[in-house]
Amino acid sequence: MAEKTIRGKIWMLTGTDGNLIEDIDTDQIYHNAFLHITDISQMGAYALGNLEGWKDFSRKASAGDFVVAGRNFGAGSSRQQAVDCFLALGISLILAPSFGAIYFRNAVNSGFPVIKCPALKDFVASQQLKTGDILYINLKTGEARNEIRDTLFSVEPMSRVQEEIYDAGGLFLYGKSGNRGK
Amino acid sequence: MGKTIIEKIIQDHTQDEVSPGRIVWMDLDVRTARDFGGPNVVKNFEREYGEIPVENPRKTFFTFDLCVPACSLKYAENQQVCRLFARKKGIRIFDVDSGIGSHVLIEEGLARARRTVVGTDSHMNILGAVSCFGQGMGDVDITFAFKTGKTWFEVPETVKVVIEGIPSSSTGAKDLALFILKNLGTKKAALKAVEFTGDVFRRFALSDRITLCSMVTEMAGIIGFIPEFDASVEKQIEGFMGVPYEPYAADGDAVYADTIRINAAGLVPQVSVPFLPHKVEDVACLTEIPIDTGFIGSCTNGRTEDIARAARVLKGRKVKDGVSLKIVPATRRVYRELLENGILENLFMSGAIISNPGCGGCAEGHIGLTGSGETQVSTGNRNFEGKQGKGRTYLAGPEVVAASCILGRMGTPEDL
Ligand code: SF4
Numbered sequence: 100m101a102e103k104t105i106r107g108k109i110w111m112l113t114g115t116d117g118n119l120i121e122d123i124d125t126d127q128i129y130h131n132a133f134l135h136i137t138d139i140s141q142m143g144a145y146a147l148g149n150l151e152g153w154k155d156f157s158r159k160a161s162a163g164d165f166v167v168a169g170r171n172f173g174a175g176s177s178r179q180q181a182v183d184c185f186l187a188l189g190i191s192l193i194l195a196p197s198f199g200a201i202y203f204r205n206a207v208n209s210g211f212p213v214i215k216c217p218a219l220k221d222f223v224a225s226q227q228l229k230t231g232d233i234l235y236i237n238l239k240t241g242e243a244r245n246e247i248r249d250t251l252f253s254v255e256p257m258s259r260v261q262e263e264i265y266d267a268g269g270l271f272l273y274g275k276s277g278n279r280g281k
Numbered sequence: 282m283g284k285t286i287i288e289k290i291i292q293d294h295t296q297d298e299v300s301p302g303r304i305v306w307m308d309l310d311v312r313t314a315r316d317f318g319g320p321n322v323v324k325n326f327e328r329e330y331g332e333i334p335v336e337n338p339r340k341t342f343f344t345f346d347l348c349v350p351a352c353s354l355k356y357a358e359n360q361q362v363c364r365l366f367a368r369k370k371g372i373r374i375f376d377v378d379s380g381i382g383s384h385v386l387i388e389e390g391l392a393r394a395r396r397t398v399v400g401t402d403s404h405m406n407i408l409g410a411v412s413c414f415g416q417g418m419g420d421v422d423i424t425f426a427f428k429t430g431k432t433w434f435e436v437p438e439t440v441k442v443v444i445e446g447i448p449s450s451s452t453g454a455k456d457l458a459l460f461i462l463k464n465l466g467t468k469k470a471a472l473k474a475v476e477f478t479g480d481v482f483r484r485f486a487l488s489d490r491i492t493l494c495s496m497v498t499e500m501a502g503i504i505g506f507i508p509e510f511d512a513s514v515e516k517q518i519e520g521f522m523g524v525p526y527e528p529y530a531a532d533g534d535a536v537y538a539d540t541i542r543i544n545a546a547g548l549v550p551q552v553s554v555p556f557l558p559h560k561v562e563d564v565a566c567l568t569e570i571p572i573d574t575g576f577i578g579s580c581t582n583g584r585t586e587d588i589a590r591a592a593r594v595l596k597g598r599k600v601k602d603g604v605s606l607k608i609v610p611a612t613r614r615v616y617r618e619l620l621e622n623g624i625l626e627n628l629f630m631s632g633a634i635i636s637n638p639g640c641g642g643c644a645e646g647h648i649g650l651t652g653s654g655e656t657q658v659s660t661g662n663r664n665f666e667g668k669q670g671k672g673r674t675y676l677a678g679p680e681v682v683a684a685s686c687i688l689g690r691m692g693t694p695e696d697l
Pocket residue numbers: 346347381402403404579580581639640643644662
């Protein structure tokens with residue numbers, strides 16, 4: 100059984116206006132010039148390598164950190180590398196109001212927690228979330244706590260399906276577990 | 282709370298509660314892989330699951346349609362990888378002679394009303410034409426579907442698109458599809474299921490339904506359904522597929538994310554301009570454009586009725602000197618029908634090139650690409666830069682393509 104509550108330091112993917120950047124596409128997350136790389140451990144260096152203001156992300160981030168982004172994160176192509184590059188860095192969760200459909204599928208299938216939080220924009224506007232804050236998120240109940248500001252808020256809990264795949268460690272392992280959904 | 286069509290089909294295939302935004306496990310009636318994506322499915326399956334059988338070989342298929350017969354060594358090798366795997370696991374292959382996979386599934390009665398079907402084809406949602414939930418997926422998802430017969434799916438919201446008015450008689454389903462695409466763009470239906478309603482659809486034949494539903498992919502939608510049909514259409518679909526046609530209608534109190542009204546009264550022939558499918562204009566604005574090549578076929582306009590429309594324009598006329606017209610039937614069954622009703626001969630006499638069935642002409646298949654500076658008018662569904670070579674591709678209906686190839690410039694049958 101994988102961890103239900105995870106803790107991490109957040110990186111708010113904000114633009115020059117201080118707002119979360121919306122519609123970050125897979126080409127900004129992982130540029131197509133590096134698609135030939137097949138070894139996941141080498142992909143981390145290119146995470147967000149094509150996103151203005153965030154090109155040095157791989158050098159700043161540490162294992163266990165969370166990424167917080169604007170709506171429609173991971174729009175665009177179906178490339179799995181755009182998920183794998185975060186796995187390679189040890190990023191442990193991505194929080195956004197919504198995700199690109201294929202990106203979301205790919206992340207869930209990899210057992211990587213992608214969590215939706217429709218009200219994220221409001222928290223940012225009211226300064227309840229800042230880069231460097233430490234969050235606790237209960238993936239199952241959706242309860243979230245900001246340790247630094249001592250505030251509580253809620254995110255969408257993982258769906259049962261997402262949780263089962265996450266617990267198994269990915270879709271293929273889930274398929275081997277004999278558990279094939281209900 | 283009432284359910285939309287997609288919600289009803291999904292509910293029939295899951296024990297989870299179905300409502301938009303929820304993720305459910307869904308039973309799959311059919312799962313397929315084609316000659317692109319298929320080899321990756323085989324590789325994944327052998328690495329992850331080895332000698333384990335596929336969940337139900339009778340519901341599992343390979344459909345080769347992209348490069349048929351293989352025109353490069355890479356495709357030949359890939360197809361053979363799938364064949365060897367299929368033999369080992371007892372999976373049926375619709376091989377290189379068959380035609381476009383999604384169409385074959387309809388013809389064989391495998392993709393039918395109320396069923397769920399997935400495959401490695403981004404236009405698998407074309408199956409909405411027969412009230413079947415079809416969905417394209419990547420090779421990881423399809424590998425898992427081969428192994429378990431299931432997939433997870435986030436139930437989409439549904440938008441209702443109401444078409445008001447009746448288009449002019451010089452148009453067909455493709456013109457309406459392009460016009461709807463122009464109006465919806467890639468955002469209004471994005472990630473949603475679409476229900477198309479309006480009187481214009483009552484007499485929409487199966488081939489017309491296929492044309493419109495195939496282009497829901499270009500609208501960025503999940504799938505489109507056309508719940509309007511009269512008894513003659515129902516009969517036609519039943520006769521065609523050889524199975525009863527039992528589509529769902531949405532519940533009266535179903536909830537829609539949006540209702541979009543589009544006025545198509547008096548619509549004239551439409552053309553999509555390179556390099557975006559939703560950049561659509563009236564043909565009348567484009568008649569100065571010289572044409573080098575025409576293509577009639579693809580999953581959007583490759584049925585017998587589509588090719589017959591073009592044949593009526595071409596009959597007794599000739600493709601202009603210096604222009605080439607490529608015609609690719611969607612399936613072997615279409616090819617046979619064209620042969621039996623004499624259409625093939627008309628096409629031949631007009632100077633057209635006719636190839637074996639498949640995706641050729643749309644995908645980088647076996648009937649050639651465009652070179653730099655070449656202008657093509659095509660009945661396909663995508664005209665992205667580089668998709669069919671280095672030239673510029675305009676998208677139109679079969680009559681416009683045929684007329685343009687006779688004229689050597691963009692035009693309609695009325696210009697002849
Ligand atoms: S005809 Fe083109 S769009 Fe249709 S299935 Fe074949 S490759 Fe895909």
